[in-house]
Amino acid sequence: MTARTIQNDLPEGVRFLPDYLDGVAQEKLLTDIREMVRVAPLYTPAMPRTGKKMSVTMTNCGTLGWVTDKERGYRYQTTHPVTGKPWPEMPASLERIWAELAGYPHPAEACLINFYDAEAKMGLHQDRDESDFDAPVVSISLGDSCLFRVGGTGRGGKTVSFRLNSGDAVVLSGSSRLAYHGVDKIYTDTSTLLKNGGRINLTLRRVTKPA
Numbered sequence: 719m720t721a722r723t724i725q726n727d728l729p730e731g732v733r734f735l736p737d738y739l740d741g742v743a744q745e746k747l748l749t750d751i752r753e754m755v756r757v758a759p760l761y762t763p764a765m766p767r768t769g770k771k772m773s774v775t776m777t778n779c780g781t782l783g784w785v786t787d788k789e790r791g792y793r794y795q796t797t798h799p800v801t802g803k804p805w806p807e808m809p810a811s812l813e814r815i816w817a818e819l820a821g822y823p824h825p826a827e828a829c830l831i832n833f834y835d836a837e838a839k840m841g842l843h844q845d846r847d848e849s850d851f852d853a854p855v856v857s858i859s860l861g862d863s864c865l866f867r868v869g870g871t872g873r874g875g876k877t878v879s880f881r882l883n884s885g886d887a888v889v890l891s892g893s894s895r896l897a898y899h900g901v902d903k904i905y906t907d908t909s910t911l912l913k914n915g916g917r918i919n920l921t922l923r924r925v926t927k928p929a
């Protein structure tokens with residue numbers, strides 16, 4: 719078979735659900751996100767040690783939020799790093815998505831909201847700041863499409879690339895929970911959901927081990 723750049727032959731444990739949310743559900747979720755961003759504005763995070771700014775802007779909802787800065791690095795905390803206020807509550811719309819997709823008997827604690835403008839990317843990384851790797855990560859994409867890449871659990875292994883469109887969900891569990899992954903490119907003008915363009919990704923996570 720000839721090699722293809724974009725394909726759906728995904729690693730073990732990656733469940734891809736294209737068009738998981740229809741247009742109406744995407745609009746409803748966007749209404750909830752607008753309210754969250756009003757209370758907890760998107761801010762520009764910085765990388766540990768170097769302080770280099772990330773190209774995405776971020777915020778969170780839930781009891782815990784993922785943050786990064788030069789001094790203290792990657793971590794979860796209960797408050798917004800700029801406003802100092804607690805993160806907004808997880809809306810019912812996101813609780814429902816977690817209940818339906820995670821297959822995990824405890825609620826999500828964090829929803830990281832990433833906003834990508836036309837130039838934003840996210841380098842290959844692992845999500846390993848959580849204490850509970852038994853819970854999956856559930857991802858929802860809204861707005862412009864992106865080229866997403868996922869590999870194995872070791873740096874420098876083979877990766878597969880595929881496109882994530884508005885309304886798509888991805889569930890990462892089992893052996894893929896610690897897979898390297900990243901966003902290589904945003905495809906501008908591929909969705910009309912966000913009037914000014916760009917891409918939103920939501921990642922729902924369990925952070926702590928349940929008692």
Ligand code: MD3
Pocket residue numbers: 830832840845855857868888890894895896897898899900901919921
């Ligand atoms: C594969 N976000 O916030 S979501 C992140 O599109 C992050 O904004 C990307 O990576 C984004 O950490 C990708 C899909 C995703 C999330 C977690 C994963 C894929 C994953 C964990 C393991 C393997």
Ligand code: FE
Pocket residue numbers: 843844845899
């Ligand atoms: Fe990630």
